[in-house]
Amino acid sequence: MSVEVVSFYGLAALALAGAVAMLAFVRDGVAAVLSLLVVFVSLSGIHALLGAHAVAALQLVVQAGASLVLVLFVLLLSGRRAQALGPRDPGMVVIKAAGAMAALAAGVALAGTVSATMPVAPASQVASGGVDALGLRLFTAYVVPIEALGMLLLAAAVASLGLSREEGAP
């Protein structure tokens, strides 16, 4: 039981607990966002364990650092008006829960059919997954998707500005 294996299962348990907690905090929006933060930090740790250091760092910076902060901004700016949730439909809860259990079972069963001859090597054995190799591949073989992503981000920024503008404001 090496350190990597133990920490993988610990981080996986933390990620699952955070995801379930995010669903469980119905009244408290800030607690739900913080649970999702726990999930993202755990996932970032798992990425680092699997040798994807750039993905781990970017997940911390982009998802945990920018996306969740944006969600917190909108949550706290929408204020009390946005908390009125309306009446709950009791009949659908059982159906939704049953569907969720079935989907979870199907997903995990599907994951189990992945061939057992594909082990994951510990990160210390792999010298090729580092940031250098990723950067080289990104800007030689994958430059078109990177540029397309840049345009997507520009379009998203312009769209968010346009959508959140008030009527008549510059």
Next chain:
Amino acid sequence: MIPVEHVIGLSAALFTIGVVGALVRRSLLAVLMSLELMLAAAALAFVGFDRVWADRVLAGAVRGQVFALLALTVAAAQLAVGLALVLANARNRDSANAEDLSVLKW
């Protein structure tokens, strides 16, 4: 050695929790957060398979990490536009309930 089916199983479980959250939660912000969780689970699946194939194909093959970065970036763009929509919705009507957006419902 972490077996790859455990990584993919974790990704499947997180994705399913995200799907459940997107369907069950009534607040629009919670739906957006569940969508983020789904894309993060997909990025984990990409990285898990990348770790498998990077040892077998050639050194420096980092396709899985590239696609994980794609998934993260698309998640960020989607969240930005979604939050702008939530803000516009919260400004025009007083509720952030996803079931109140029913003008197009039959």
